[in-house]
Amino acid sequence: MRWTNFSRRSCRGFFVGSAYGLLALGMGLVYGVSGIVNFAHGDFVSLGMYLCFALFTAFALDPYVSVIFTVPIMIALGALVYRFLIKPIAGRQLLMVIQLTLGVALLIQNGLMMAFGGQPTRAPSMIESKLFLVGDVVIRGAHLVACIVSFALAILLYVMLQSTDTGRAIRAVQQEPRAAALMGVDVGRVQVMTFAIGVGLLAIAAALLLPGLPIQPTQGLRFTVITLLVFVLGGMTNFVAIMLGGIVIGVAEAIGTIYMTHTLGQLLPYLIFVAIMLFRPQGLVWRS
Amino acid sequence: MLEMQGVTAGYEGVPVLRDVSVNVGRGELVGLLGANNAGKSTLINVISGIVPIMSGRLMFDGEDISRVGAQRRVELGLVQVPEGRHVFPQMSVRENLLLGGYNRKARPERGANMDHVVSLFPRLGERLGQLAGTLSGGEQQMVAIGRGLMAGARVLMLDEPSLGLSPLFVQFIFEIIDKLHAEGMTILLVEQNLSLTVRHADRCYVLERGVVAVEGASATVADDPRTRAAYLGM
Numbered sequence: 001m002r003w004t005n006f007s008r009r010s011c012r013g014f015f016v017g018s019a020y021g022l023l024a025l026g027m028g029l030v031y032g033v034s035g036i037v038n039f040a041h042g043d044f045v046s047l048g049m050y051l052c053f054a055l056f057t058a059f060a061l062d063p064y065v066s067v068i069f070t071v072p073i074m075i076a077l078g079a080l081v082y083r084f085l086i087k088p089i090a091g092r093q094l095l096m097v098i099q100l101t102l103g104v105a106l107l108i109q110n111g112l113m114m115a116f117g118g119q120p121t122r123a124p125s126m127i128e129s130k131l132f133l134v135g136d137v138v139i140r141g142a143h144l145v146a147c148i149v150s151f152a153l154a155i156l157l158y159v160m161l162q163s164t165d166t167g168r169a170i171r172a173v174q175q176e177p178r179a180a181a182l183m184g185v186d187v188g189r190v191q192v193m194t195f196a197i198g199v200g201l202l203a204i205a206a207a208l209l210l211p212g213l214p215i216q217p218t219q220g221l222r223f224t225v226i227t228l229l230v231f232v233l234g235g236m237t238n239f240v241a242i243m244l245g246g247i248v249i250g251v252a253e254a255i256g257t258i259y260m261t262h263t264l265g266q267l268l269p270y271l272i273f274v275a276i277m278l279f280r281p282q283g284l285v286w287r288s
Numbered sequence: 289m290l291e292m293q294g295v296t297a298g299y300e301g302v303p304v305l306r307d308v309s310v311n312v313g314r315g316e317l318v319g320l321l322g323a324n325n326a327g328k329s330t331l332i333n334v335i336s337g338i339v340p341i342m343s344g345r346l347m348f349d350g351e352d353i354s355r356v357g358a359q360r361r362v363e364l365g366l367v368q369v370p371e372g373r374h375v376f377p378q379m380s381v382r383e384n385l386l387l388g389g390y391n392r393k394a395r396p397e398r399g400a401n402m403d404h405v406v407s408l409f410p411r412l413g414e415r416l417g418q419l420a421g422t423l424s425g426g427e428q429q430m431v432a433i434g435r436g437l438m439a440g441a442r443v444l445m446l447d448e449p450s451l452g453l454s455p456l457f458v459q460f461i462f463e464i465i466d467k468l469h470a471e472g473m474t475i476l477l478v479e480q481n482l483s484l485t486v487r488h489a490d491r492c493y494v495l496e497r498g499v500v501a502v503e504g505a506s507a508t509v510a511d512d513p514r515t516r517a518a519y520l521g522m
Contacts, residue, residue: 165395168387172376179374182336183439184362184391 004136009254015143017250018150021243024230026198032174033194040105042223048206053123063207070203078199112217125211142211289314295344304330317469319489326495365442373432377421388438405434426457486510
């Protein structure tokens, strides 16, 4: 019984962790190209979730279907935020950028509070109650979908970066922005585009994490912190390591609550994070 | 082909170049000489559209391109190979070259340009899959020049291509420059190395603290006492 519980939790952690990995990929992409750590990251996830919620209440749309609308909306929003808020101060003091993105976070949080009220709510999906049995392990349909879509997107993103002109341009801007500009790459456009893609990814991650999860306007910071953990754990720009980091944090979070009291269990991801940072400060996977 | 007419330009309102006129004819190999901080790099950055012009004009193929954006200038064929090479270290040689051909005009010709680059630098052909960051300085310079050719350069601007290279590689790079020149490429060569440049270039300009101190055929520039004065800052 104990063992079943452990494997069930691990599975759940693995699945949810892959979605955390996706959250952190968005952050890694933006950081690589613009050197910006976006502290409103989790609040964009929140926003994505509430957009799904709004579409559910208005048209009874399933969150998975809402993605068709939320992704373009969030991409457009990401482009606007980057172009008009972040770009003017990018490259200045790090603290200014942090303050600005924290400001955006508060703006989203309070905007959601105004529009939807402060009480927790839910946007159910029809797949939510679907369960699969593999051996003794019960797997929730929504978690399985989250995992498959996250990995598929990670692979898609990787292939895009590796073998398309746009992907190469993104990597060129990461590595040598000046030389990229001399080769005719519009560096500013690439930065807006990656930020928009990053926020668009969050819209998808939001829908993946939504089923079964009660949402409230103030939850954003929790997602930001999880994303930061995964992002740093993954060595910031290494894709494989970021996905791996997501899984480590997801599993730690899921297992923590079995063996320890609830509050202490929730600390486990942070303890693991501190331990890894102490002994492997370069991140989980290193590169020559 | 390329004509800079009385250009004053610099950074944040402080002029580095003052009333500079330089012209490069089609198929010419023109040397741009001068000591450190004479304004050589600023001059080619003005041509690349990275440093704005305060006054004067920049003409290319008879058209005023003073206000044309940096990206568009690459498409027109004004391509700079930057000082210090600046290859993309985490990309393979092949990807570096492909990125060189990123601009709209050059993209359809990437295959042919790649063949040309590999024939000029057989050594790169052997290392297409290797990460550019792991190459020697000389090989990186080959990648940087190759990348410029991939961009469909009509005027190739080389900023200190010999910088930090072993004598053997310097010789090799200059042989390549001669070869490109013989193929009819227009080249603007920025160098500190006076004797090497005057041996290869058709004409030279010597910059001194932001103004053209000496200009003319390479041999006369080399013999002009003002050239030496410009280098020594006298």
